[in-house]
Amino acid sequence: MGCFLRIDWGTAMDIKVKVNTLLELLRTEQRSTFPQALQFKERAPNRWYDGVPEYLVDIYDWAYVNPKWVAWLDQNMVVRVLLFGNDARLMRIYLDEIQPGMKVWQVAHVYGDLVQRVAARVGPLGRFHLTDITPIQIEHGCNKLAAFPWARVIRANAATYDSGADYDLICSFFLLHEVPEEKKYQIVDHLLECVPPGGKALFIDYHRPAWWQPVRWILKGVNAWLEPFADALWQHEIQDYASCPKAFTWCKRTFFGGTYQVVRAVRNS
Numbered sequence: 001m002g003c004f005l006r007i008d009w010g011t012a013m014d015i016k017v018k019v020n021t022l023l024e025l026l027r028t029e030q031r032s033t034f035p036q037a038l039q040f041k042e043r044a045p046n047r048w049y050d051g052v053p054e055y056l057v058d059i060y061d062w063a064y065v066n067p068k069w070v071a072w073l074d075q076n077m078v079v080r081v082l083l084f085g086n087d088a089r090l091m092r093i094y095l096d097e098i099q100p101g102m103k104v105w106q107v108a109h110v111y112g113d114l115v116q117r118v119a120a121r122v123g124p125l126g127r128f129h130l131t132d133i134t135p136i137q138i139e140h141g142c143n144k145l146a147a148f149p150w151a152r153v154i155r156a157n158a159a160t161y162d163s164g165a166d167y168d169l170i171c172s173f174f175l176l177h178e179v180p181e182e183k184k185y186q187i188v189d190h191l192l193e194c195v196p197p198g199g200k201a202l203f204i205d206y207h208r209p210a211w212w213q214p215v216r217w218i219l220k221g222v223n224a225w226l227e228p229f230a231d232a233l234w235q236h237e238i239q240d241y242a243s244c245p246k247a248f249t250w251c252k253r254t255f256f257g258g259t260y261q262v263v264r265a266v267r268n269s
């Protein structure tokens with residue numbers, strides 16, 4: 001006897017509502033089960049967790065805090081896959097902003113060899129400061145930059161770090177989508193405060209993909225499951241997080257059907 005399953009998906013509007021409900025369910029499910037599912041039976045020693053913000057431990061323990069996972073994830077291929085092969089061109093835009101001898105601050109570590117490439121580009125006449133808030137990321141950053149005496153790795157919060165230096169360029173490479181909303185305001189404002197006249201801040205991050213971009217649906221699922229703070233960048237402009245946007249000249253470019261954005265803010269003289 002044949003069995004015929006009839007599915008009534010309703011109108012296009014109904015489908016949208018159903019997808020959104022499903023994503024909300026996934027989000028709730030992820031919060032309640034995913035961190036436990038990925039936690040190691042024996043948590044790594046506490047020195048890896050001391051002073052690490054709650055949002056990182058709750059949401060990104062496996063991605064950025066637990067050394068066992070980080071050892072495995074810190075490679076170019078991981079970044080390439082995460083960015084659907086757009087890593088090279090997005091990194092190139094950042095590297096092209098750097099002239100030898102510049103003072104550059106990168107506000108958080110990035111997997112793979114980006115930080116060595118930045119340090120090499122800055123060169124011995126410049127200065128490169130890399131900050132991160134997580135102990136294991138600092139350890140990886142130190143190992144990578146040991147051969148570049150003009151580079152410093154500092155454990156610090158991007159929202160408060162104050163080196164007193166006049167940076168020519170401050171770069172946030174895919175940090176904003178991983179921090180809670182109030183931190184986005186603090187980080188954007190703080191980075192902009194640290195930009196002297198003529199200097200610039202560069203924000204490279206996710207953006208709302210065009211309706212026709214197929215990865216839009218993959219990213220909607222990923223955001224609902226793993227990245228609860230990322231959706232805000234689909235809804236808001238980065239300059240909306242700044243309390244003094246008029247002090248800067250802003251330029252925004254998007255890539256890969258709107259999936260990524262590069263926002264440049266140059267402080268007016």
Ligand SMILES: C[S@@+](CC[C@H](N)C(=O)[O-])C[C@H]1O[C@@H](n2cnc3c(N)ncnc32)[C@H](O)[C@@H]1O
Pocket residue numbers: 056064078079082107108109110111131132133134137156157158159173174175178179
């Ligand atoms: C730059 S983001 C994402 C980078 C990208 N997904 C990659 O492939 O590496 C990840 C880094 O941000 C760091 N981070 C998160 N919140 C931070 C904060 N408030 N200040 C400084 N670093 C922070 C994490 O410790 C982590 O190393």
